[in-house]
Amino acid sequence: MSYVLIIGAKSDIAKEVARVYAKNGYNLYLAARDSLSLEDLKHDIEIRSGVNVELKEFDITSYDTHEEFYRSLKKRPVGVIVVSGYMVEQKVAQKEWIETLNTVNVNYTGALSILNIVANDFEKEQNGFIVGVSSVAGDRGRKANYIYGSAKAGFSAYLSGLRNRLYESGVTVLTVKPGFVETKMTENLDLPQKLTAQPQEVAEDIFNAQQKGRNVLYTKPIWMVIMLIIKHIPEFIFKKMSI
Numbered sequence: 001m002s003y004v005l006i007i008g009a010k011s012d013i014a015k016e017v018a019r020v021y022a023k024n025g026y027n028l029y030l031a032a033r034d035s036l037s038l039e040d041l042k043h044d045i046e047i048r049s050g051v052n053v054e055l056k057e058f059d060i061t062s063y064d065t066h067e068e069f070y071r072s073l074k075k076r077p078v079g080v081i082v083v084s085g086y087m088v089e090q091k092v093a094q095k096e097w098i099e100t101l102n103t104v105n106v107n108y109t110g111a112l113s114i115l116n117i118v119a120n121d122f123e124k125e126q127n128g129f130i131v132g133v134s135s136v137a138g139d140r141g142r143k144a145n146y147i148y149g150s151a152k153a154g155f156s157a158y159l160s161g162l163r164n165r166l167y168e169s170g171v172t173v174l175t176v177k178p179g180f181v182e183t184k185m186t187e188n189l190d191l192p193q194k195l196t197a198q199p200q201e202v203a204e205d206i207f208n209a210q211q212k213g214r215n216v217l218y219t220k221p222i223w224m225v226i227m228l229i230i231k232h233i234p235e236f237i238f239k240k241m242s243i
Helices: 012-023 035-049 063-072 090-095 097-125 146-169 199-211 222-231
Strands: 003-007 027-032 053-057 079-082 129-133 172-178 216-219
Touching: 003 012, 003 097, 012 027, 012 035, 012 199, 027 035, 035 053, 063 097, 079 097, 090 097, 090 146, 097 129, 097 146, 129 146, 129 199, 146 172, 172 199, 172 222, 199 216, 216 222
Parallel strands: 003 027, 003 079, 027 053, 079 129, 129 172, 172 216
Antiparallel strands: none
16 A cells, blocks of 8 residues: 655644545555654554554754655655644744744745655656645735745745646645644634634545645635635735734
């Protein structure tokens, strides 16, 4: 059976993505810092789905270890899903440089580091799929979260270029743009219920979109309409708004 590598496997979305892919017959590499904390998840998935799950220690900001990490996988993965994310309040990030740096490194630079390696391998082998979890926050900079949003905007642009580059190789690249999702990352936010997805819902959407070879996924789908409107507000009006 084929392996799927999930980067950032401790996130709520990543755990559900792991369950969905396992349910559909994929073996898993679950990569994260302090990966042993995923032992319970590993055993639960193996019992429920009858697949192999291997835990892999991985620091997305430790760039010089990424090549060795990828080459150490005993079997080449058929797909790689990057779910790593880091978000603090905008007011904290804009005052504390270390928080800005962490935001950019986890959401953008680290993802590029590992995906450059993966893309080179997949291109050579002429098959595979890549999924990157970005955010609707990257569609337009807003004062409420523009540091986080700028990192996600960069990641979305990278995935778009990667999709263009790898098309002729038969490698698919899916950009995932969740809106509000009920996770540990957002537990202190007052989220509108009708616009907020559950991690399992996002995971199912990711699997279905990836299997269909789609390019971009907004989840929930209503966010595609919302962000289309927001992107088309003239700048001279938008700069005065609080949204």
